Amino acid sequence: MTTPVISIAYHSGFGHTAVLAEAVRAGAADEGAEVHLIKVDEITDEQWRTLDRSDAIVFGSPTYMGTASGAFHVFAEATSKRWFGQDWRDKLAAGFTNSASKSGDKLHTLQFFQTLAAQHGMHWVNLGLLPGWNSTTASENDLNRLGFFAGAAAQSNNDQGPEGVHKADVATAEHLGRRVAATARTLTRGRAAA
Numbered sequence: 001m002t003t004p005v006i007s008i009a010y011h012s013g014f015g016h017t018a019v020l021a022e023a024v025r026a027g028a029a030d031e032g033a034e035v036h037l038i039k040v041d042e043i044t045d046e047q048w049r050t051l052d053r054s055d056a057i058v059f060g061s062p063t064y065m066g067t068a069s070g071a072f073h074v075f076a077e078a079t080s081k082r083w084f085g086q087d088w089r090d091k092l093a094a095g096f097t098n099s100a101s102k103s104g105d106k107l108h109t110l111q112f113f114q115t116l117a118a119q120h121g122m123h124w125v126n127l128g129l130l131p132g133w134n135s136t137t138a139s140e141n142d143l144n145r146l147g148f149f150a151g152a153a154a155q156s157n158n159d160q161g162p163e164g165v166h167k168a169d170v171a172t173a174e175h176l177g178r179r180v181a182a183t184a185r186t187l188t189r190g191r192a193a194a
Contacts, residue, residue, distance in 0.1 A: 002192055004184035006177075007036045007051050009043075010060030011071040015162035016098045017062045020154055020173040024058055024096060027177025033184065035177075040075035052082070055184040056092035056125070058176070059113040063097045066105040068112050076116050086121055092187060093117035094125040094180045095151040096173055098165070100158035102146060110150040125180050127151055129172070141168045143175060152176040 006028045012018035021037055028035045036054070038047045051057055061068035068076070082088050095113035097106045114124050126149055132142025139145075145168045146153050154169030156162075 002185075002188040004033045004055045004181060004188050005036070005050075005053060006033045006056045006058065006181060006184060007038055007047075007054040008058045008060060009038045009040050009051060009075065010058075010096075011040050011062070011069050011075070012060075013062050013064070013069055013071075016154070016156040016165050017060055017096075019162045019165040019170060020096050020098055020152065021060050023170045023173035024060070024152070024177035024180075027174035027179075028058075028181040029177075030174075031178045031181030031185070033181035035181075041071040043075065043078075052087055054091065055188055056094065056180050057088070057122070058180055059093065059095040059116065061097055061109060063099040063104050063106045063109040066108050068097070068109045076112075079116070079120065083120055089121035091120070091122045092125050092180060092184055093120075093122040094176060096153070096176060097151070098154040098156055098169075100156060102155050104155070106146075106153045107148065107150065110148065110153065114150060124150075125176075125183050127172070127176055128179050129175060132168070140166075143168060143172050145169070145172070
């Protein structure tokens with residue numbers, strides 16, 4: 001059986017997004033994937049090569065001023081070297097983000113990730129969850145409590161550190177990691193059979 005390789009390319013300004021990155025990693029590892037955490041603001045040549053050999057790349061960033069952080073944008077622009085050769089074509093992609101507000105324009109960050117993936121010819125893996133916490137019988141502890149479809153979105157109070165990342169959002173990020181790993185395993189098996 002081929003073990004899928006998943007890289008999580010992320011930036012975390014204050015540690016909240018790093019908590020989510022670790023949750024995505026844990027979920028993917030639970031599904032048997034080889035997983036690599038890559039801080040895009042400290043990326044090395046070896047880590048670029050890891051991204052190149054990955055079956056899936058999960059993008060993560062806090063949402064600042066309605067989009068991904070500046071550090072993530074610098075990384076995204078640096079991927080243009082891969083874009084020229086379409087080096088990441090047909091890899092899987094997914095994304096996650098965090099902000100202090102319930103909405104905070106997080107959807108725009110996820111759409112930025114989707115567009116980046118599309119320019120590279122990658123295939124987007126969505127969250128695959130119905131929204132939680134949207135009825136009188138629901139709870140703020142539901143998976144996908146913020147109701148995003150494109151990827152995992154989290155809300156963390158701006159007066160709390162990384163320990164304040166909501167447990168339901170951590171569990172939602174773990175779900176995303178498992179989903180990406182399961183999809184990558186199916187894809188790698190299919191490619192091996194072809």
